[in-house]
Amino acid sequence: MIEMHDVGKVFRTDVVETHALRHFNLKVEPGEFVAITGHSGSGKTTFLNVAGLLEELDSGRYVFDGQDVSQLTDNQRSRIRNEKIGFIFQGFNLIPDLDIYDNVEAPLHYRRMPAPERKRRILSSLERVGLASRMKHIPAQLSGGQQQRAAIARAIAGEPRVILADEPTGNLDTTMSNQIMELLLQINASGTTILMVTHNPELATQAHRQVHIVDGKIDQIHHFNALKVVPGGGRGTEAASAGAPI
Amino acid sequence: MFMHDLRLAFLSLRRNPILTALMVIAIAAGIAASMITITTYHARSGHPIWWKADKLYAVTLDPRDPDANGAFASLQRHPEYPPLQVTYQDAKALYRSDIPTRAVMMFRASRVVAPRKPGEKPVALDTRVTTADFFAMFDVPFIYGTGWSRADDEAPSPVVVLSRYANQKLFAGVNSVGQTLTLNDKDFRVIGVIDAWNPTPRFYDLNNGSFDLPENLYMPFGWTTALKLPNNGNTNCVRANAQVGGFEALLTSDCVWMQYWAELPTATQRQKYQAFLDNYTNEQRRHGRFPRPVNNNRIVDVDTWLEMYEVVGDETRIQVAVALMFLLVCVLNTFGLMLAKFLKAAPISGLRRALGASRIDIMRQHLIEVVIVGLLGGALGLVLAKLGLDAMRALATRPIPGQDDNPARVALQQSLSSMDTQMFFVALALALLTGILAGLYPAWRIGRLSPSTFLKTQ
Numbered sequence: 119m120i121e122m123h124d125v126g127k128v129f130r131t132d133v134v135e136t137h138a139l140r141h142f143n144l145k146v147e148p149g150e151f152v153a154i155t156g157h158s159g160s161g162k163t164t165f166l167n168v169a170g171l172l173e174e175l176d177s178g179r180y181v182f183d184g185q186d187v188s189q190l191t192d193n194q195r196s197r198i199r200n201e202k203i204g205f206i207f208q209g210f211n212l213i214p215d216l217d218i219y220d221n222v223e224a225p226l227h228y229r230r231m232p233a234p235e236r237k238r239r240i241l242s243s244l245e246r247v248g249l250a251s252r253m254k255h256i257p258a259q260l261s262g263g264q265q266q267r268a269a270i271a272r273a274i275a276g277e278p279r280v281i282l283a284d285e286p287t288g289n290l291d292t293t294m295s296n297q298i299m300e301l302l303l304q305i306n307a308s309g310t311t312i313l314m315v316t317h318n319p320e321l322a323t324q325a326h327r328q329v330h331i332v333d334g335k336i337d338q339i340h341h342f343n344a345l346k347v348v349p350g351g352g353r354g355t356e357a358a359s360a361g362a363p364i
Numbered sequence: 365m366f367m368h369d370l371r372l373a374f375l376s377l378r379r380n381p382i383l384t385a386l387m388v389i390a391i392a393a394g395i396a397a398s399m400i401t402i403t404t405y406h407a408r409s410g411h412p413i414w415w416k417a418d419k420l421y422a423v424t425l426d427p428r429d430p431d432a433n434g435a436f437a438s439l440q441r442h443p444e445y446p447p448l449q450v451t452y453q454d455a456k457a458l459y460r461s462d463i464p465t466r467a468v469m470m471f472r473a474s475r476v477v478a479p480r481k482p483g484e485k486p487v488a489l490d491t492r493v494t495t496a497d498f499f500a501m502f503d504v505p506f507i508y509g510t511g512w513s514r515a516d517d518e519a520p521s522p523v524v525v526l527s528r529y530a531n532q533k534l535f536a537g538v539n540s541v542g543q544t545l546t547l548n549d550k551d552f553r554v555i556g557v558i559d560a561w562n563p564t565p566r567f568y569d570l571n572n573g574s575f576d577l578p579e580n581l582y583m584p585f586g587w588t589t590a591l592k593l594p595n596n597g598n599t600n601c602v603r604a605n606a607q608v609g610g611f612e613a614l615l616t617s618d619c620v621w622m623q624y625w626a627e628l629p630t631a632t633q634r635q636k637y638q639a640f641l642d643n644y645t646n647e648q649r650r651h652g653r654f655p656r657p658v659n660n661n662r663i664v665d666v667d668t669w670l671e672m673y674e675v676v677g678d679e680t681r682i683q684v685a686v687a688l689m690f691l692l693v694c695v696l697n698t699f700g701l702m703l704a705k706f707l708k709a710a711p712i713s714g715l716r717r718a719l720g721a722s723r724i725d726i727m728r729q730h731l732i733e734v735v736i737v738g739l740l741g742g743a744l745g746l747v748l749a750k751l752g753l754d755a756m757r758a759l760a761t762r763p764i765p766g767q768d769d770n771p772a773r774v775a776l777q778q779s780l781s782s783m784d785t786q787m788f789f790v791a792l793a794l795a796l797l798t799g800i801l802a803g804l805y806p807a808w809r810i811g812r813l814s815p816s817t818f819l820k821t822q
Contacts, residue, residue: 172718172816193722200720211715215375225719227368272719 119280119311120146120169125178127164127334138164139334142178146313148279151306151343153322154315156331162315163284165331169313170203170282171195183279200228204273204310208285210265212257212272218244219253222272229276243271247301263294270301274310281305283314287321299324366732373733380705384737387701391741391798394694396748399791401680401687403753403783408575409676412563413502413666416627419465420501421634422669423624425454425645426660427653428602445672446660447602449571449620452588457644459495463637464626466501470494471588471622472572472597475581477534478546489530490596492569492579493588499525499556501627502568507531509541509556512584520586525556530580550591552583567666569623570673571598595621603655618653626663637663691798698737698802706730706806710813717815730807731800738799739792746791749783757782 127139138161146152156162167173168180171187180188183202187195204225205211212221219240226236244250247267257265266286273281283302287295299321306312314325322328323342330338377384411417426446450458455469470492477487498504499511508531512523524545531540531554540554558578565574587593592611599608601619608619628634641661645654664672706713713726721729783791 167816170718173814193724196717196720196722196725199718205718211711211718213712213715215379224716227365228716228720228722228725230365276720 119148119150119183120144120313121179121181122169123179123181125168125175125180127161127168127173128176137334139168139175141335144329144336146311148311149306149309150327151303151312151325152314153325153328154313154331155317155319155322155328156337160331161334162331164334166282166284166313166315169280170205171199196228200225201276202279204276204278204281206266206269206273206281206283206286208288210257210262210269210289212265212268214257217254217256218249218260218268218271221257221268222253222275225272225276239275239277240271243275244268246274247271261294262290263297266290266294266298267301270298270305274305278310280311280313283312285315285317287316287318295321369729369732370736372729373736376705376709376733377736379709383701383705387698387705387737387802388740388744390694390697390701391738391795391802392744392748394691394798395742395745395791395795396752397687398684398691398794399745399749399783399787400752400756401683402790403749403787404756405676405680405684406784406787407782408565408680410564411666412565412567416503417666419627419629420666421626421628421637421663422448422666423450423458423626423641424448424662424664425450425641425654426656427451427454427618427620427648428656429604430656441674442672444660446662447600447620448672449598449600450622450624451618451620452615452622454644455622455624458624458626458641461637461640463633463640464628465633466497466627468495468498468501468568468625469585469622470498470569470624471595472569472579473593474596475547475583477581478549480534480545487530487533489581490579491581491583493583493585493593495585497627498582499558501625502563504561505559506556507559508539509554511556511582517584517586520584520590522550522552523555523584524552525558525582526554527558527578527580528560531557547581547583548591558582565670565675567670568625569597570670570675571623572596574673574675589615597621628663634663691794695798695802698741698798699805702734702737702803703806703809706810710810710817713810714813714815714817717813723811727807727811730810731803734799734803734807735796736799737803738795738797741799742792742795745795746783746788749791753782 122142122144125139125142126137129136129138142161142165154162154165164173168175169182171182171190175188178188179186182198185198187198190198212218213224216224222240222243223236226239231239240253241250244253247270249264249267249271252260252264252268257268260268266289270286281302286302287298290298295318302312302314303324312325314321316322326341326343328338328340328342329336330340413420424446428447431443450469459467459469461467473491473493475489475491477489479486492498495517496512496514499506504511507528509525511525512521515521516523524547526534526540531537534540534545535543540557543554545552545554561578563578566576566578594611595614599614599619599621601607601617603618606618608614609617614621626637628637638661641663642659645659645661648654670676713730716726716729717723
């Protein structure tokens with residue numbers, strides 16, 4: 119699903135040059151749930167931004183869903199983001215003056231999707247996250263957990279191949295965090311690849327793999343649950359030797 | 365997608381109402397100031413008889429003394445121009461030429477209509493004393509009757525033509541053809557009534573208010589000498605030995621007080637007529653007139669004529685220029701406000717980019733917002749412009765005794781300070797242009813921002 123080969127990303131100012139990613143190599147299989155961990159400034163978010171085509175890489179090669187996306191134009195990158203990637207952010211990033219229905223609808227507009235199809239998908243995704251009854255609320259009228267569920271509904275409404283979640287539980291209490299994690303696991307179980315940046319080691323262990331980044335490089339990879347193909351074509355997990363590095 | 369963008373634009377404008385109001389007001393102020401001056405300019409710079417632009421020519425001769433030491437030149441803005449009127453004797457001489465299809469010599473006078481019934485008051489009417497071709501040459505419309513002939517000029521026949529207003533005032537608007545008027549103790553028969561006719565500016569005689577109404581009474585030129593009609597317009601004596609003196613002296617002196625126009629539809633006619641004028645002045649020079657060694661005779665089309673008289677005037681152009689500069693300042697203000705507004709909302713734009721919006725999508729959405737601001741500013745600007753023009757009209761309208769009930773005068777005042785359809789669309793286009801000028805760069809800048817820049821801070 120995601121293949122990064124020797125990817126480098128450098129941020130430059132007049133006086134400082136910061137290597138956010140260096141010789142970054144990672145392969146993520148379709149249907150995999152990968153937790154990305156690391157200290158602040160280690161390059162987790164940069165990795166997620168590069169993976170989500172929000173940032174261009176400076177060196178190396180990035181293959182997304184079988185397509186080399188290293189040299190795509192802005193329009194092409196936008197289209198891939200719109201059609202194949204869903205984003206979930208720590209701060210929810212809902213548009214404050216749109217209600218939940220309209221927030222979920224936003225990415226579908228950019229796909230020029232017909233209105234009836236948009237409506238079907240919005241209702242379906244809101245049902246899935248349990249917010250169908252709150253669709254006319256604006257974000258400020260919802261709790262943090264509900265807002266994050268709305269953001270998840272927005273991410274899945276486009277039926278993306280990959281969801282990139284940047285500390286999705288960072289602003290939530292433990293109960294809410296667990297609910298959100300449960301939701302993400304359900305989404306992953308239905309076949310959507312998930313890459314989740316998190317500081318929470320407990321949540322990281324619920325992923326198939328944990329990729330630990332230090333100074334823009336992969337420092338360690340832990341397999342917790344093996345990815346397997348379940349009968350009926352779906353995907354699932356089986357327990358692996360927790361903490362065993364590959 | 366457009367409706368979606370439109371909705372987002374309105375939401376965005378509502379998100380920061382004070383900033384939005386400031387932008388709209390800035391554009392409105394610029395549009396209002398511009399439209400007031402442009403409307404005034406437009407009203408004054410129109411061509412009063414465009415369909416005959418290449419046919420009608422004012423005729424000027426230059427009988428002035430030589431300005432050897434430059435004394436006159438230092439006093440005149442355009443010393444190179446010949447006098448813009450002609451002398452009586454020159455007008456009479458030019459009128460003998462059969463080169464023009466039509467020709468008119470004329471001046472402005474004033475006549476008093478004696479009361480037709482006991483108890484009525486005498487009515488003073490501004491009068492144009494003119495040769496017969498005036499009506500056909502300037503396409504003057506009639507509601508009743510017609511003008512007179514050249515023979516009536518020669519006789520002269522006791523006939524007059526009334527304006528619609530005069531006919532309304534004297535005959536309650538009914539067909540007065542055949543009725544008799546007593547003008548300064550002499551009876552005249554009405555042979556025609558002119559329909560509403562208001563060339564703006566009043567190009568055929570720019571001496572007495574370029575933007576005044578045409579006269580209310582027209583009488584044959586032959587009455588000039590028969591009644592020793594005094595000129596009610598400007599008289600300029602252009603030679604040292606010329607003096608206004610009495611009426612007889614005025615007829616033979618080098619004092620200019622008559623307007624002369626010729627209809628010359630073809631280039632050949634114009635060439636022949638120019639040669640005729642030069643031959644005439646050469647001949648006159650042999651009799652001691654036209655002392656300047658080089659002929660300065662001009663046949664001038666209406667456009668050039670209006671420029672020579674500076675009908676629009678530099679001050680009007682300067683006002684337009686200042687107003688447009690003010691509009692530019694408003695654009696720059698709006699630009700700054702727009703940039704600040706867009707940058708403040710950049711995190712939302714970044715989010716939209718993450719959700720799949722392309723740069724073009726973001727730019728288009730912001731441009732729609734810009735256009736809305738421009739249109740709102742334009743709409744408010746139009747309202748302000750109308751108020752400004754109304755105020756100008758109220759200040760500029762001078763009461764003229766006996767004419768305040770003249771609907772043509774009211775219409776003229778309104779036409780000089782009213783926004784017509786063309787100006788309305790100019791205002792809208794200007795508002796749109798203003799909005800786009802102010803918002804194009806901010807919209808482009810927002811579209812270029814990296815989508816990830818603001819996602820953490822949104």
